[in-house]
Amino acid sequence: MTLEELKGNLYEIQKDFIEKAKCVIENNEIGIFSSPTGTGKTISLLLSVYNYFIPPKEESNKYTYFGLNSENKKLMEQLFGQSDRITKVFYCSRTHTQLNQAINELKRFDSNVNSIILGSRKLYCVNKKVNKTNVELEIINEQCKALISKNDCEFYCNFESQNETDIIDIEELIKKGKEKKFCPYYFAKIYSKKCEIVFLPYTVLFSKEGRRSANIDISDSIIIVDEAHNIYESVIQMNTVTISFEIVKKYFKAFEDYYLKYESRMSEVNLKRIKNICEILEKIWKFHENFANNLETK
Numbered sequence: 001m002t003l004e005e006l007k008g009n010l011y012e013i014q015k016d017f018i019e020k021a022k023c024v025i026e027n028n029e030i031g032i033f034s035s036p037t038g039t040g041k042t043i044s045l046l047l048s049v050y051n052y053f054i055p056p057k058e059e060s061n062k063y064t065y066f067g068l069n070s071e072n073k074k075l076m077e078q079l080f081g082q083s084d085r086i087t088k089v090f091y092c093s094r095t096h097t098q099l100n101q102a103i104n105e106l107k108r109f110d111s112n113v114n115s116i117i118l119g120s121r122k123l124y125c126v127n128k129k130v131n132k133t134n135v136e137l138e139i140i141n142e143q144c145k146a147l148i149s150k151n152d153c154e155f156y157c158n159f160e161s162q163n164e165t166d167i168i169d170i171e172e173l174i175k176k177g178k179e180k181k182f183c184p185y186y187f188a189k190i191y192s193k194k195c196e197i198v199f200l201p202y203t204v205l206f207s208k209e210g211r212r213s214a215n216i217d218i219s220d221s222i223i224i225v226d227e228a229h230n231i232y233e234s235v236i237q238m239n240t241v242t243i244s245f246e247i248v249k250k251y252f253k254a255f256e257d258y259y260l261k262y263e264s265r266m267s268e269v270n271l272k273r274i275k276n277i278c279e280i281l282e283k284i285w286k287f288h289e290n291f292a293n294n295l296e297t298k
Contacts, residue, residue, distance in 0.1 A: 006108065007047070014044045021048035025222060032228070042105045042226070045091070049222050052087040053113065053196035089197040090218060092205045093226040094234060096123060096170060099199040102226065103169050106197065115167040116188050118200040118214050123170065124185035126177045127155050144185075155183040162187055189214055202234040245288040252281035 010018075017035060024031035025048070035041035093099050099117050106115055121140045125131035130143045130153075147153040159182040168176070168191075177184035192198045192214070204210040205225075211218065225231065259274045266274070 006043070010043075010047075011039060013039050014047075017041075017044040018048045021045070025049065025052070042102050043108075045224050045226065046102070046106055046109070049089045049197075049224065050109070052222055053089045088195075088221045089224065090205065090216070090221055091197060091199045091224045091226065092202060093199075094202055094230045096201060098227065099201065100170050103167060103199050107167050107169075113167060113197065114165055114191075114195045115197045115199065116173070116191050116195050117168075117170055118188055118192055118198060118204055118216075119170065119185070121185050124174065124177070124183075124188060126174060126184060127153055153183070154181055156186060158182040159187040160190065164191065192216065202231065203238055206231070206235055207238055245285060248281055248284050248288070252278060252285055255281065 013035070017033060021031060021033065021044070035044060091099070091102055093102065096117065096119055103115055103117055106113065120137055121144050122131065122137045125140060125144065127144075127147070130140055130147065144153070144156075148156050151157070155177065158180070162176075162180065162182050164176060164187070173184045173188065176182075177187065198216070200214070200216075204214050204216070205218070205223070255274060255278050259271075259278060263271065
């Protein structure tokens with residue numbers, strides 16, 4: 001479907017949405033929008049930013065350095081300048097299912113756009129030695145790094161040589177990775193730098209560590225947060241750690257034993273630090289014991 005055909009089929013509520021969203025962007029403001037179910041919210045969001053991630057006609061022949069090795073990229077950028085000349089759009093939602101739906105809506109546009117979905121190794125890893133069923137993300141991350149350090153992952157070794165372009169959804173990227181023997185996870189990270197619009201989950205956008213890991217810079221960019229009513233809950237989950245009181249008790253005993261054994265060898269600074277840690281752990285442990293006792297008496 002061409003862009004003009006798509007615009008011609010819009011509801012009035014969508015046209016109003018797009019007009020107001022563009023006004024917010026032009027004024028560098030923050031906008032909060034609500035759209036009833038079934039009114040084409042995703043299309044409205046994408047059309048609101050469409051003109052910002054499509055290069056002007058005079059730049060339609062811009063250089064693209066994707067697929068070149070690092071030395072050749074640097075040389076090309078010295079000769080012709082940076083290849084990124086347009087406003088980057090980051091489209092964020094809570095789940096990868098929602099992001100996949102959004103990127104497939106983008107495919108309906110008759111446009112020459114590059115786009116990708118950023119995800120975790122758990123989502124994208126195609127190495128069966130690493131990404132096994134029911135394996136936690138932390139273990140996958142560690143195993144991936146271990147294989148890379150040994151130069152023992154055939155998929156990682158090939159990702160920089162790929163010259164894929166276009167709008168690539170999750171299933172397509174995984175399929176291409178398996179067929180061409182390259183790593184979808186690392187490919188997505190490097191390809192996202194050359195994309196006009198990048199789709200990513202809350203865990204990447206709203207986490208400093210996540211942005212650093214994905215190597216993305218959101219300055220001077222347009223950011224769309226879909227399903228924004230989920231932000232509060234998602235941010236809390238991202239920054240919440242669950243730890244059992246049994247673990248606290250074990251750590252307290254370990255630090256206490258360490259303190260008693262090496263007290264005479266430690267500096268005053270280290271002694272103070274160990275004592276502070278022991279005091280904190282003991283208070284948490286005692287709080288749990290008192291709380292548990294009160295429950296039993298009730």
